[in-house]
Amino acid sequence: MDKNTEIQVIQSFIRSMCNVFSTLTEKKLVPRGVEQSDTLVVKVSGVVVIVSFSGLFSGRLLVSMPKELTGIIYKGLGGENPSDDDLLLAANEFGNMVAGNAVTEINNIIKGANIRLSPPSSFIGDDLVFFNFKMSAHNILLDAENLTIRLNVALREEK
C-alpha cells in the first residue's frame, strides 16, 4: 500500500472516531497525533473492541478505553448504570459504528476498495496483550473528559 493511501485510511478512522464519539456523547474527542507502532504487540487495559475488515486491503481496528469513557458512550446510547456486560455491548456498538463510518468513507474515495467488516469483539480486563501478525500498525491517542482513548489501526495489503 502506498504511503498516501495509508495516510488517507488512518485519517478516515480518526475522523470517524471523533465524529461517532461526539454524535453519541455531545463531547469533543481530540486526537494527539499518529505514530507508527514499532512493536508487534499491543498492550492495553480497560474496555477493548476489535473490528476486522477485508477487501482491497485488510486489517483491524482496535479501540481501547477506560471503563468511565465507555460508560459515557453507554449513556449516549440511551443506557444508565452499566454493568460490565453493558460496557461490552456499548463498546461493540461503538466499534461497529466507528469502523462502519470509516470504511464507508474509504469505499467512497478509494475506487475498488470494497472493504467489508467482520462483527466486532469486545473485551474487558487489565494488561491485555494483542499481537499484530504480519501487519503494520499505527497508534493514535485521543483525549476527552481528561481520559484517553487509544486507537490502533493495523493494515495489510492483499495481493
Next chain:
Amino acid sequence: MSKKVLVVDDSPLVRNLIKKALAQSSDFSVVGEASNGKEAVELAQKLNPDIITMDVTMPVMDGLEAAKAVLSKDKNVKVLLLSAMGDEDLLSQAAKIGIRHALQKPFKAEQLIDALKKLLEE
C-alpha cells in the same frame, strides 16, 4: 393518528435508542421490536406496521433479505435502512429492492424523526 413503527436491530442498545428517540414525537409509536430479519418478517405480518426501521447486518437473516421478504407481501410498508455502513454499493443494493431511504449510525433523535417524516412524504 400516529404511524406504527416496527424497530429491527440486533443490538438491544440501538433498539432502545430508537424507541427513546421516537417517544419524543407524537407522530410515531413503536408497536414491536425484532432482533433479526426472520423475526422482523414474522412480526411485520402480525403487526402490519406503517414503517420499519431496519438494521442491515443481523444474524439469522440480514436486513436487506428481510426487507425484500416484507415488501413482497406488503408494498405499502415503508422501510428506513439503518446501518453503520452507508457506501454506494450498499445503497444501490437497497435501491434494487425498492428501498430509497437510509440513515447512517450514529444518528441524533431529530435526524431519525426527520428521516421518517421524509419517508412518509414519498
